[in-house]
Amino acid sequence: MDEPKYTTSKASKNRKYYFKFKRISEFIFALVLLIVTSPLTLIAIICIMIESPGNPFYVQKRMGLLGREFSLFKLRSMYKDSEKSGIQWAQKNDPRVTKVGNIIRKNRIDELPQLLNIILGNMALIGPRPERKQFVEEFTSEIPDFPKRMKVKPGLTGWAQINGGYDITPEEKLKLDLYYIRNVGLRIDSDIFIKTIKIVLTGDGAR
Numbered sequence: 220m221d222e223p224k225y226t227t228s229k230a231s232k233n234r235k236y237y238f239k240f241k242r243i244s245e246f247i248f249a250l251v252l253l254i255v256t257s258p259l260t261l262i263a264i265i266c267i268m269i270e271s272p273g274n275p276f277y278v279q280k281r282m283g284l285l286g287r288e289f290s291l292f293k294l295r296s297m298y299k300d301s302e303k304s305g306i307q308w309a310q311k312n313d314p315r316v317t318k319v320g321n322i323i324r325k326n327r328i329d330e331l332p333q334l335l336n337i338i339l340g341n342m343a344l345i346g347p348r349p350e351r352k353q354f355v356e357e358f359t360s361e362i363p364d365f366p367k368r369m370k371v372k373p374g375l376t377g378w379a380q381i382n383g384g385y386d387i388t389p390e391e392k393l394k395l396d397l398y399y400i401r402n403v404g405l406r407i408d409s410d411i412f413i414k415t416i417k418i419v420l421t422g423d424g425a426r
Contacts, residue, residue: 237404238371245344249337260331263294266319273299276332281349284372289341291349292332296320327419333375345408346374347396358389365389368396371403378407381414 267275277295280288297315323329336342347368358365378399379392
C-alpha cells in the first residue's frame with residue numbers, strides 16, 4: 220500500500236498512524252457497503268441496459284496518488300460513444316446523459332462501483348476527487364500547484380465536493396483540497412462523511 224511519506228515528528232507520526240487506520244476502516248466500510256448495495260446496483264445495471272444497449276459499466280483512467288494512473292469504475296450514465304468527438308467536461312443538463320443516468324447521478328448511484336476501487340487500494344473513501352490526465356495537464360499549465368492535490372489518495376467524496384461540488388473552478392478546488400490535506404484527520408473526515416450523506420439523500424449538486 221502506497222501512502223504519503225512524512226517526517227519523524229510526533230504530528231507526522233500521528234498522521235501516518237491515522238492513514239493506516241483510515242485505510243483499514245475504509246476497506247471494511249467499502250466491502251460492507253458494496254455487499255449491501257449490490258441489489259440496488261443490479262437494478263441500476265438492468266435499467267441502464269434496457270434504455271441504452273451496451274456495457275453498463277464505464278471504466279475511465281484517472282490520476283491517483285502521486286500522479287499514478289488507475290482505472291476508475293462507474294455505472295454508465297451517458298449514451299454509448301458519448302465522447303466520440305473528444306473528451307468533454309460534464310455540464311448541467313448534459314444532453315449525453317440518459318434518463319436512467321439522470322436518476323443514478325442525482326443520488327450518486329453511478330459512483331457505487333468505486334467502492335471496488337477503495338477495496339483495491341487505489342482510492343480512499345474520502346480525499347480529493349481524481350481527475351483525468353488531460354484535465355490535470357490543462358489545469359497545471361494554468362495553476363502550477365494543481366498536482367499537489369495528489370499527495371494523498373483520491374476519494375469517493377471530499378472537502379471540495381461538499382463545499383462547491385461541480386460548480387467551483389479548478390483553482391478553488393485546489394485550495395479546498397490542500398486545506399483537506401493539511402488538516403486530514405478523524406474530525407474533518409467525519410464532517411465530510413456526514414455532509415456527503417445529506418447530499419446523497421437530497422441529490423444536491425448532481426450533474
